[in-house]
Amino acid sequence: MSLDTYPRGVLVPAVTPFHADLSVDAERFVDHCRWLLAEGAKGLAVFGTTSEANALSIAERMELLERLIDGGIAADVLQPGTGCCALPDTVALTKHATQKGCFGVLMLPPFYYKGVSDDGLYASITEVIEPVADERLRIYLYHIPPMAGVGFSLPLIERLLKSHRGIVAGIKDSSGDWKYTQALIEAFPGFEVFPGSETYLLDALRLGGAGCISATANVNVAAMDALIRGYKSPHADGMQRALSAIRAAIQKFPLVPANKAILARIHDDDGWNVVRPPLVPLSPDAKNALFASLDALGFRVAQTVPAR
C-alpha cells in the first residue's frame, strides 16, 4: 500500500475458510486474499469480525499471517486484527504483526468486561505500545460497540492521540452511526477514519475519510474500489446507491455465513460454507432468498474468478 495516495481505499476483512472438520484451510485463505487484491482491495484487514478471528487461537492467527506472507502477499498491505481480551495475547499478536512488516494492526478493545472506564481502555492500548516497543507500530482502533460492547469515545481518542500520535493512526468505525463517523473525521485531521460499512463510503470520502473496511468487500470489493477511484465523478451517487442496495440485501442475513455462501456460489464450491461455532451456515432457504435478492439487483462479481 502506498502511503502517498489518499484515500487509502478498501481494506478487506477477509473471511477465514475452514475445512469440514473446522480446522483452518490456509491454502484457500491465501488464494482468497490474492483474489481480493486482484479485484481491487488496497489492503487486507485480516482477522476481523468477518474473519471469525475471535474463533481462532493465537497460534492459528500467527501461522495464517505467515502463510500469507510466505505466499507472496506483501506484508505492507496487511492490517491484521490483534486486539484480544487478554493483554498478553494482544501484545504477542501486535509484536508479531509489526515485526513481520504489516503496515498496521486493527485493535479491538478488550471486550469481555462491560461498562469499563476510559482510563481502563486507555491503559489497555498504552500497555500494548510499551512492550511492543517498535517504532514501526501503527494502531488502528477497532470501534464496534454492537459486538464488543465497549468502544472508543472521542475524548479517549483525543487522549490517545495526544500521547501516541503517529502510533495511534486511525480507526475502523463499525458503530453504524454515521454521525459518529462524521465527528471522528472532523475532530481529528490526519487520523484515518474507515467506516465499517460501504453504506457510508461516499459520504466519508467527501469529508476526508480514508476508505472503508467492510465485511461485504469479501464479495464486492471491485465496486467499492471503483467508487473510491471515481468519487469525484458525476456517477458517484449512482455507484453509492448500487453499493448500498447490495449491502442492504446481504446484511439481512448474518454477515459471515452470508459472505461465505456467496463465495461458495461464486466458486461453485460448497466447502466455502463452513463456519466455526457459535456461527452457523445459512440454511438452504436463506441462501435462496439471499441469491434471489442479489440476482434481482444484477449483482455479479466484477472481475475474474480464479480457478481453484
Next chain:
Amino acid sequence: MSLDTYPRGVLVPAVTPFHADLSVDAERFVDHCRWLLAEGAKGLAVFGTTSEANALSIAERMELLERLIDGGIAADVLQPGTGCCALPDTVALTKHATQKGCFGVLMLPPFYYKGVSDDGLYASITEVIEPVADERLRIYLYHIPPMAGVGFSLPLIERLLKSHRGIVAGIKDSSGDWKYTQALIEAFPGFEVFPGSETYLLDALRLGGAGCISATANVNVAAMDALIRGYKSPHADGMQRALSAIRAAIQKFPLVPANKAILARIHDDDGWNVVRPPLVPLSPDAKNALFASLDALGFRVAQTVPAR
C-alpha cells in the same frame, strides 16, 4: 469435594493477583486459594469473571492451575473456567483441566458474536465434548448475559441435557434474574444450579439449588458457608439479610477491584490492588466509601487471616 453431600456449598471465583508490572503473582494466588478453603469454600471456581480470567493467556491459566495442584490444593475441589471465544482454546483448557482431575469446568459460551442462535451455542458446547473425549468431563454452563452478551436458554439446556446428561452437569446463573434461577432449578432436577450471587442463596437452597458461586465469596465465604450449613435453622433469614446487605455494599463498586481492595485491607498489603486493563483499581475515595459502608455493617472476615 464430596459428591455425597448436597448442597455442594460455596465455590469461590478466586481473584487473580498481579505484580505491579501486571504479571501474574502465582504465589499469592496459591496462598489466597488455600485461605479460601480454610475459610469454608467447598470449591474454587478459579478463572471466572472475578478472576480476570479473560485477561489471562491460555498458557497463564494452565500454569496457574498446575501451581495450585502442585501447591497441595486437591484437584477435585477445582472448577476452572475454560470457555473462550475460540473453540481450540476452549478445547485445550477443558482437556487440560479434566486430565488434571478437576471435578468440573465452568464454561462461558463464546462471547464475541452477539445474536447467535441456539444451534450455534449448542455446537460450541458439543464441539468441545467430542475432542476432549474424557468420561471424567463435567461441564457447568456459565450463564452471564450482562458480560457475555449471549447466554443459555431453557430449551438449549434441555437439548444439551438430552444429548449429554451426566457431562453437562450444572450451571452458574449470573443473570441476576431470580425468576430465571428458579425456572432452572425447577425445570431440571439433578442439574446443579448455582446462583451467581449470594443474594439468592437462601431462596435457591430452599428450592434445591447447589450453593452459590459469587464474586464476594473472595472476602465473605465463611458467612456464606454458615448459611448453607444452617439454611434450615430459624436463623437462616437473618443470616441471608446480613449477607445481602454486605453484597449490596460491595456491588455498588466494580466487583473485581472492590474485592481486591478489601483483600488489601484484610492483609494490610496494597499489592492486592493491582488489576489488568481494562479494569482499574478503586480510587482512594471509592475505597474509603466502600470501607465505611462495610464498617457500618459490622463486616469483618470471619476466620483467620494468614500472615504472608
